[in-house]
Structure formats: C-alpha cells, structure tokens
Amino acid sequence: MKTILRILERAGGYRPTLYLKIENPPYMALVIEATPEPGPIGLTAISIAHYGEQNGDLMRDPEMCFELSKPPLCSLELVAYYYRNDYIGIEQYSRFIDGTNYVFVPNLYEQHQKFARLWDRNINAQGFLEAFTDKSIRG
Numbered sequence: 001m002k003t004i005l006r007i008l009e010r011a012g013g014y015r016p017t018l019y020l021k022i023e024n025p026p027y028m029a030l031v032i033e034a035t036p037e038p039g040p041i042g043l044t045a046i047s048i049a050h051y052g053e054q055n056g057d058l059m060r061d062p063e064m065c066f067e068l069s070k071p072p073l074c075s076l077e078l079v080a081y082y083y084r085n086d087y088i089g090i091e092q093y094s095r096f097i098d099g100t101n102y103v104f105v106p107n108l109y110e111q112h113q114k115f116a117r118l119w120d121r122n123i124n125a126q127g128f129l130e131a132f133t134d135k136s137i138r139g
Contacts (some may be wrong), residue, residue: 019139024131039067080112
C-alpha cells in the first residue's frame with residue numbers, strides 16, 4: 001500500500017479526523033478516512049474505499065480497513081483486516097476480536113493482503129497520487 005502511504009504523507013499524516021476524498025475522473029472517487037474504532041489488535045485504523053451509487057445508495061467497490069502498524073526499525077505499513085464489496089455482497093474479516101479472543105484467518109488474510117497490493121498498484125497507475133491536492137483534504 002505504498003501509494004496510499006504516500007497520499008497519507010502528503011495529507012499531513014494520520015489524525016483522528018482524517019477524511020480524504022480524491023476525485024479523479026473517470027474513476028470512482030477514492031476515500032481514505034480514520035475509523036472511529038481501533039483495529040483488531042488495538043492499533044489505529046483507516047478505511048479506504050471507492051464509492052459508486054446504485055438506486056441512490058452509496059456502494060463500496062471495494063472498501064478495505066487496515067491497521068496502521070510501525071514495527072521497530074521498520075517503516076509504517078498498512079495491515080489488512082476487512083474487505084467489503086457491496087455490488088457482489090461480500091463482507092469479510094480476516095482478523096477480528098470474538099468476545100475476548102483474537103481470531104486470525106490466515107488464508108483470508110493472505111487474500112486480503114494480495115488484493116491490497118494489486119489495488120494499490122491500480123490506484124497508482126490510475127493517477128490518484130497525482131490527483132491528490134489540498135482540496136482532497138476534507139477533515
């Protein structure tokens with residue numbers, strides 16, 4: 001998710017009120033926002049989504065949620081835990097808390113991470129980094 005991290009950096013980094021909306025026609029707008037709840041291991045989390053519209057309803061195509069992680073001696077990274085696509089009716093958690101138990105679904109987590117890398121390459125190729133301006137910062 002290098003492109004997303006570069007966009008976050010240009011936006012001034014993470015903050016609890018973070019809300020970015022990058023318009024880049026002909027593509028669906030890209031929205032990056034802080035989530036009100038932390039991720040499954042208690043780290044700060046963000047949602048990244050493309051939104052379309054169907055019958056007047058906003059539709060995620062897709063949305064993914066990530067924890068912001070900074071392991072010692074490493075750079076900031078985004079660690080996936082949630083995927084949703086409203087058009088095909090999929091909602092998946094690859095990491096979550098069930099009661100007091102941390103649940104990790106390795107195969108699904110790998111799928112989420114693999115999709116996130118592909119999506120990030122597409123976001124980069126579609127020019128969302130270049131389309132980001134100060135007007136993209138909404139919160």
